[in-house]
Amino acid sequence: MYWRKAIVALALFLCGCSTLNPEFSSIYHTKPNNDLDIINAYFMIEDGKIAKASEIFYELYQNSKDEEFLKESAKLALSSRSNLLYKIMDELKGDDVETLRLKIGYAISIYELDEAKKLALKLIKKDRSSQNYILLANIYAFEDNQKKSIQLYKKAYEIDKSEDNMVRLMSIFNDFLGDSKSAINIANSWIEQNGCAHRACYALLDLYSNLADFDNMVRIYEKLYLENESSQYLVNALEVLLYKEDYKGAKNLLKKYEFNDDLLAQIHAQLGEYKEAYNLAARLFEFTNNIEYKAKMAIYKYELSKTKEIELIIKLFEESVYELDNSLYYNYYGYLLIDHNIDIAKGLELALKAYALDPKSAYIADSVAWGYYKLKRCDEAMEWIDKITPEYLEQKEFKAHYNKIKKCIKEKR
Template sequence: MYWRKAIVALAFALYGCGGIEPNFGPIYQAKPNGDLDIMNAYFMIENGDTSKASEIFYTLYKNSGNELFLKEAARLALSARSNLLYQIMGELNGNDAQTLRLKISYAILIYELDEAKKLALKLIKMDKSSQNYILLANIYAFEDDINKSIELYKKAYEIDKSEDNMIRVITIFNDFLGDSKSAIRIADDWVRQNGCSSRACYILLDLYSNSSDFDNMVRIYEKLYLENESTQYLVNALEVHLYQGDYQGAKRLLKKYEFNDDLLSQIYAQLGEYNEAYEVAKRLFELTNNVEYKAKMAIYKYELSKTKELKLIINLFEESVYKLENPVYYNYYGYLLIDHNIDVKKGLELVLKAYFLDFKSAYIIDSVAWGYYKLGNCDMAMEWIEKIGAKDLEQGEFKIHYDKIKKCIKGKR
């Protein structure tokens, strides 16, 4: 367990030392005719042989006595955990910031945490940078002194509130300390003050998602939309509302930004606000001349008024349903004609058309059975309704129809 912690701590410490990316400037200033060896060392790093590169810099140090080569050898040896690490670190002297970071990394690696803390405090006296406070905080975190580590991470963030540092700090809080509330608070405050950059807000969205905070997910998606003007963010926000079954939230979003009136009419219908649904569908038909909106108008008008405006409803269906070849509209219109005894034969023809377009729908099968029942053909009605699963036949309107068909058959016997 401690070894894994030490490796993570070492990664943070090496970040402070510049990682293992080539650092040509200082090295070339120190070169004693070692250009070829230096280039060879960095080629080895690119090929993944960091340990061998460390040995080359250590040899250059031995030949020249220049501390810059020794520091580079130590940095690479720490990264590779090479066999020469103990020997190289034994020769590393000095109290400059870079040397102290290397010594801290080594102390963490061999789990001498008290020594690492002592060196880190010394480093902070020299340089009160955010980076150095993070380094000290890491040491306390790996000692499981969570309160002290949190105090230091917060101090580091107070010093440097750049986006990079914010992301670094909230990653530590969330992933290593398990303190998602602090991570969210820091990220949210940063976004409020600095705006919704993609990186910051995507991380914040991820944090909210992990905590199932859907309202704040919607808020951040809206903020992203306002700052980037991409409708996809509104679609994402809408998906969150629909995932929750929050149709009121979906309605608010669709009305506010007016980016999908077709869906708005369906949301109105879902909420039972059929007059609003009808008016939106009517406006969309007038704008587009798309007859599907007439079929939707017919449905919304029926749900709103039932039989009060049958003439208008039938006209809307007649002007649309045959052009659409859609099982939903065939079934809805056909069932209306059947159930209200307006034209049962025509209604049965329509629901049979719906069945041939979608033969798996229990609702369409029920409509066909109901059509045969209304025509007095109860045996055929039973043959059809039994296509619906037994479990469904015990529920709602299916059960009402099933019981009436059974009663009809018994009456004939």
């Protein structure tokens, strides 16, 4: 475990160092006599040949004895774990801030955490920056001195409460100290003072997601919406609520922000609030003249009153299903006509239309089977119900239909 911790420590150190992007640093602008070699080195970095770039800078150092080249070579050698690393570091003699950071990185890379700690303490005396306190805190963390590491992390955060530092500190507490509670408290405190910036809130969302804390995920998505006015955040919040099957929460969200009345009607139906679902669908039809709302009104009215208002239900279906040509509505209307013996032949015809559009649906196959059964064509009914997979046949309604069809065949024989 110790060597793994050291590798992670080095990774964190390198993240804190200057980047390795192939940009022309101050070296290029101050060393005109070596510009071609410097350009070549940066192209090496761009191609991922970091160790080779380190060698070029080391050769430049040997020719010029300029410490800037040696530091650049050391930085690249640390990143690439170059074979020249030991030799380069042996020649790095200064104790300025940049050199100390390179020496700390090297000490971590060879698992000399005591030496890294000593150098980090020296570094902090020269530069009491948040970054350096975090570096020292990392070393204590990998020595399993959690108390000291937490103290230093908090000190780093007191110095610099930027969003970047907050997110980094969150990650340290959550990923390396296993203290998700502190990570969440840090993020929430920062967001309370600074608002729900994208990066901060996304990082907090990740934490809540890992903890399956759906209520707080919804809260953060709402915050993002209120600060950014993008309806996508409300969609995200709604997805979370529907995933946890919190239909009341979904209803409240939809009503609060009034951003999807169609879905609100479906949520009302899911909650058995068919009167509200019907009224909302009726209002949507009035506003849009979209006939699909008539089909939905028919379904909601049936669920609300069953056959008490059958004439209205049939009228709504007749005015919508044929034009919509949708398997769901064909099947619903067809099954209604079959099951209530209103017009079995027509119901079967509608169920077969639905099947042509969606041949994999167990519900449609059941409707067709039930239509044939009602017409006393039990052998054909059995052929259709046999299309249904066993897991569906375990459901109450499917099982009841299957048993009746099976009994019908036996009686005929």
